[in-house]
Amino acid sequence: MSGGTAAFSARRPAPSCSDMEFLGREEGQSRIGGIRPSYQHDHHSRNDGHVPFSAAIPRQRLRRKVRCSMKKIRIPLMFALLTSALLVLLALSLGIGSVPISPGEILRILTGSAADAKASSIILKIRMPRVFGAAILGGALGLSGFLLQTFFRNPVAGPYVLGISSGARLLVCITMIFLLRLFSAAPFICLMAAAFAGSLLVTGLVLLFARRIRSMSTLLVVGIMVGSICTSATDFLITFADEADVVNLHSWSLGSFSAINFASLTPAVLIIIPAAIGAFLLSKPVGAYQLGENYARSMGVNIRTFRLLLITLSSLLSASVTALAGPVSFVGVAVPHIARLLFGTSRPLVIIPASFLFGSVFCLLCDLIARTAFAPSELAISSVTAVFGAPIVIGLMIGRQRRREND
């Protein structure tokens, strides 16, 4: 606070105050005199309405004006930049691969006027679902991370951290072992359903505990513990299962966008898009919730309903992703933080779409790297997202701590 005890001579436009005597206030002396620095200039000039731009405008106000306009264009600018990045990455991901296909050729294939049937089939059947899948699932992960971080009020909350992926893995493992016994091959759709059910099961359990636990960080620990139990149960099953039954589990656990096809992507999109719209509609209470549960309630937010909606939407989003691509680490944790830094705000109205968009870009980039860095062998998506995501999370934590120490 500025040390300006300078007399605040221009009194506030005081409302008619009948109890002057009682207040013991003397003319020209402000009750809260000492605490105001020199802002009264701007305050008054603001009241004047149209002040011509001249040297008479105090520099501080000018600076604020510049910062304000910077802030105003920053958000649309970032959205434009991220959208262009998304389009460029989409084009690159479609074109790059063991069979390079030029952008012109891709356009011709998409418009249906292409001659090369092989290239056309690569684009439409293999690369398109994968690339669109990576974009949509990445967005879902980013958004799910944002919602979970809001819910748990904890910066490291994310679908992967919370044991949601472990729950999915457990049910996938069970499905693989027991369905394989019955049918000799577990259909992909069954694995998807199992992963989806597993994710929801863990969030359901966490929710059950949430009714008894008030502290969000304790609840987060409970989530991690539930995840650990799922992991150990999975390991137990693997130990006693036939090698052949669980061989696919390993590749599923690594996470990959490669198995996505349009048939499996469609139901996921049908869940993700409404959930994302639902999250966007929640931006107003999410903003209030940033001040804490009690303040949010005092402003008229129905906390019980709001929290239920929040956790349901985020688990639907992350369950869809885990079902299609397996566990993908760090996207959910890192994306919301980076989105906040890029956009310079935490207003949910901005950050909810931004998390989705940046999640798409992040996952597309990571998938492109996973496919091409050591081609023809392919990296697990989590290895790439972790390499980028983990250092970012560490950096953010150090930054937070520094800010806390400054407190």
Added chain:
Amino acid sequence: MTEPITFSVKALSAGYGGHPVVSDVCFSLRKGSILSLIGPNGAGKSTILKTISGQLSALSGTVMIDGRSLSSMTGTELARKMSLLLTDRVRPEMMTCFEAAAMGRYPYTGRFGRLTEEDRRIVTSALDRVGVLSLAEKDFLEISDGQRQRVLLARALAQEPEILILDEPTSYLDIRHKIELLDILLEEARCRQLTIILSLHEIDLAEKVSDYVLCIRDSGVLCSGTPEEIFTEKRIRQLYDIQEGTYLTGPGSIELGRTGGEPEVFIVGGAGNGLPFYRALARKRIPFSAGILFENDLEYGTARALAARVHSVPAFEEIPAPVFDAALANLLHCRAVIDAGTPVRAANRRNAALLEKARAAGLPVCGGPDALEQAIHVLGCPNQKEET
């Protein structure tokens, strides 16, 4: 005060999980008045505030706001009537102070919470009234605790409530911020007819800011009334169960416990001149006597609180012989006498006689600017004694 009653609480019982923490709370408030809740830690002040603000549902009893029961109001309806300043740690990431204060407009904005020009004007005015308009564009996490408290108060004011509830708003604030905060509250209550309910630990401040006081103790209301009725030595002692120390009604301040034992120093004071000596000897835990004081003397209360023995006479009376003799007998048993330098006039001329007798008896009479050092030198430092 002829304002209508805006807020009333009847037979309220409040607590957690069905177990009452406080019960049988009753009060009603007129528009524009300030009610303070005082009482020891854990007595249930916060529980009452949480319950009357709808954060916690009441176990029994009713809370009426403008003739409507609290439980019949929707969240938004209540939010337009009442706003809160809580003790919660608020740590939103990347949020400016303006944005934090603008959250107060929540019950008025539309589906996506966009602010209209009117909303912005109200938020700006609230920030201005609490004196943090210059911080509007700063990050909420990068300002001091006192400033954060103000921004949150601006948030509460931007909610344009009729009733403002504050839970220990002055805790953790330095003295200047305490004064300024309470001044802002007084201004809002007087000039904008805001009804304010707050809990306070600082009884001296509670006396100065409140129209009514509710004393909470042992899971109930011990007493309630105007500050003049409540802030008496007996009530405060009972409310906080003070064994040592004294509450002085006049200045509304407290003194620490008295040093027991036979007095070793006699202080001849009056007119406030004795105060620094009382405090210094009390700090050093040296028992002392004070005399002869008029009972309306500035220092009489402190002397009563701290001195082992006080010799006093009713105000404006000449010192009668029995009092003088008692004081002299007491003085002759002391090891040192301090002359606080109080001017001797007709009414207290026997104090001069007291000093004379002390000199005649060979007692060291310490006076002047270093009187205290002299007296302590005479008594000798107990630590030094142990060494020799």
